[in-house]
Amino acid sequence: MSNPTAAMLVIGDEILSGRTRDANMYFLAGELTKVGIDLKEVRVVSDDAPAIVGAVQSLSAAFDSVFTSGGIGPTHDDITADCIAQAFGKAIDVRDDARALLAAHYANSGQELNEARLRMARIPDTAALIDNPVSIAPGFSIENVYVMAGVPSVFQAMVASVLPTLTGGAPLLSQALRVHRGEGDIAGPLAKLAEEFSDLSIGSYPFQKDGAYGANIVVRGTQGARIDAVMSKLSELFS
Amino acid sequence: MSNPTAAMLVIGDEILSGRTRDANMYFLAGELTKVGIDLKEVRVVSDDAPAIVGAVQSLSAAFDSVFTSGGIGPTHDDITADCIAQAFGKAIDVRDDARALLAAHYANSGQELNEARLRMARIPDTAALIDNPVSIAPGFSIENVYVMAGVPSVFQAMVASVLPTLTGGAPLLSQALRVHRGEGDIAGPLAKLAEEFSDLSIGSYPFQKDGAYGANIVVRGTQGARIDAVMSKLSELFS
Structure with missing residues (x-):
């Protein structure tokens, strides 16, 4: 729903x-x-x-x-x-x-x-x-x-x-992982993960600050366990 | 134009x-x-x-x-x-x-x-x-x-x-007056002024902070002299 x-x-x-x-x-x-x-x-x-x-x-x-x-x-x-x-x-x-x-x-x-x-x-x-x-x-x-x-x-x-x-819905939960790699390096594996977990929204938000760059990967959804599952896969991939 | x-x-x-x-x-x-x-x-x-x-x-x-x-x-x-x-x-x-x-x-x-x-x-x-x-x-x-x-x-x-x-237009100029009165007290004279200077945009932006309240009156237009004229009327009215 x-x-x-x-x-x-x-x-x-x-x-x-x-x-x-x-x-x-x-x-x-x-x-x-x-x-x-x-x-x-x-x-x-x-x-x-x-x-x-x-x-x-x-x-x-x-x-x-x-x-x-x-x-x-x-x-x-x-x-x-x-x-x-x-x-x-x-x-x-x-x-x-x-x-x-x-x-x-x-x-x-x-x-x-x-x-x-x-x-x-x-x-x-x-x-x-x-x-x-x-x-x-x-x-x-x-x-x-x-x-x-x-x-x-x-x-x-x-x-x-x-x-x-107002009648609300299931509160949107989110977790984020900060990755110090270019988005171009993480985009491929990230797209596969997004396909596998199509019930979740997986966003990548690049940053550039003081010469450092990378991306915050944010996973959003209503099922905490599903988000946990993605987060551990992300850690394996990018940590 | x-x-x-x-x-x-x-x-x-x-x-x-x-x-x-x-x-x-x-x-x-x-x-x-x-x-x-x-x-x-x-x-x-x-x-x-x-x-x-x-x-x-x-x-x-x-x-x-x-x-x-x-x-x-x-x-x-x-x-x-x-x-x-x-x-x-x-x-x-x-x-x-x-x-x-x-x-x-x-x-x-x-x-x-x-x-x-x-x-x-x-x-x-x-x-x-x-x-x-x-x-x-x-x-x-x-x-x-x-x-x-x-x-x-x-x-x-x-x-x-x-x-x-890009082709720009006449830069928008603005001046502001901070008034420490309620908007309800300034609204009447302000509306008359807005009618008189209909070539300008006169906006009132109320604030409430730390117990103080009032409004910032912002006058916008492309003719500096017209804005000056409104500002001196505003000062007479509200200072």
């Missing part, structure tokens, strides 16, 4: 302009791997409505679940919620449950729940809220799409809220 | 499994910004032929140029070159010019140009080679797609080989 599949959609000009180095992709990839959900594709698009709508529709149709990050704050460049509503043909407006969360929070902190902040209570019809213990303004899920904030601390908290609600 | 557009395709299971944190996207985004090419989309897909072929075709059709990273080494999981050939309906085989580069290199280093290493000379018909001063095995370009290695030092060297051959 194969694991559930997922895709991620990172929304924001700051990654594509090289200003910010993405952190959320790396975090989500690790978390999904732990619970046995296979992250199959990531897309990064800019703050552009047709690009966001198109990507959401295409990823939502192709994978079991989709996780988005970015674009749900109070400023004019935060257009994700409206794009998600459009992608699913839903109406969107300030919703009472989200407004109540924000009202309580800003009353406590003595800040005004102004028009800009109210934008963060715009939630598409039929969506369920995602808890945000860090800064209160909620994410939401609709159909198979989970819409979360781009600020890494908030994104991580929202992922922690969402993951227990 | 708008700038040329580009997309990037990152190929490899190691990013999607959370094992490796991508470095090439961040590097390429910065380099393209410097030469006035707008990076509009990034996709990350796994070592899976239909996924690679589909992404190459779709990105190649949608953008002026496409840059790929990963999957052109000698091991069995390196399938990028064959997928690119398939995407453009071209034949692929070991090509004499690429073989000659490898033969000279391995003769010098006293290593065998074995069958695995010869895989790195598989180049689609009509493709032009991309110089690899780091480890010799070439990348290649075909139509509007530039196919490069995943190892960051090699990827960076190949990008340096390719960029001077």
Whole structure:
């Protein structure tokens, strides 16, 4: 039985302009791997409505679940919620449950729940809220799409809220062997091993650093005993 | 006149499994910004032929140029070159010019140009080679797609080989102001400013760190004087 599949959609000009180095992709990839959900594709698009709508529709149709990050704050460049509503043909407006969360929070902190902040209570019809213990303004899920904030601390908290609600698969296990030989020397025997253990994924990731070179051979699968078997063959071959 | 557009395709299971944190996207985004090419989309897909072929075709059709990273080494999981050939309906085989580069290199280093290493000379018909001063095995370009290695030092060297051959646009300039107020407080005036300076991109990127919070307001455009004008208005508003 194969694991559930997922895709991620990172929304924001700051990654594509090289200003910010993405952190959320790396975090989500690790978390999904732990619970046995296979992250199959990531897309990064800019703050552009047709690009966001198109990507959401295409990823939502192709994978079991989709996780988005970015674009749900109070400023004019935060257009994700409206794009998600459009992608699913839903109406969107300030919703009472989200407004109540924000009202309580800003009353406590003595800040005004102004028009800009109210934008963060715009939630598409039929969506369920995602808890945000860090800064209160909620994410939401609709159909198979989970819409979360781009600020890494908030994104991580929202992922922690969402993951227990998902059905995972067999957690992906992995072991690695670092080999100080060129990939060209190990490629032949490695290809034979990959054929023999076709239930596992065997990847070779070359490195070159400070004049040394070689490859990290990474074996991934859901059966620990099978991975152990490959690892001992790898040790025989390359140690 | 708008700038040329580009997309990037990152190929490899190691990013999607959370094992490796991508470095090439961040590097390429910065380099393209410097030469006035707008990076509009990034996709990350796994070592899976239909996924690679589909992404190459779709990105190649949608953008002026496409840059790929990963999957052109000698091991069995390196399938990028064959997928690119398939995407453009071209034949692929070991090509004499690429073989000659490898033969000279391995003769010098006293290593065998074995069958695995010869895989790195598989180049689609009509493709032009991309110089690899780091480890010799070439990348290649075909139509509007530039196919490069995943190892960051090699990827960076190949990008340096390719960029001077591309027609850039007006380099994207940017200035940033760090504001220690909540986004909800600055969003209103910021939206008005964005409307007034609609030739510029004004983005707000919130941060929360060690109990402090606020936003970096980033203004991007190709006209330095226009950016200066916004920055002085921002200082008046928020300092």
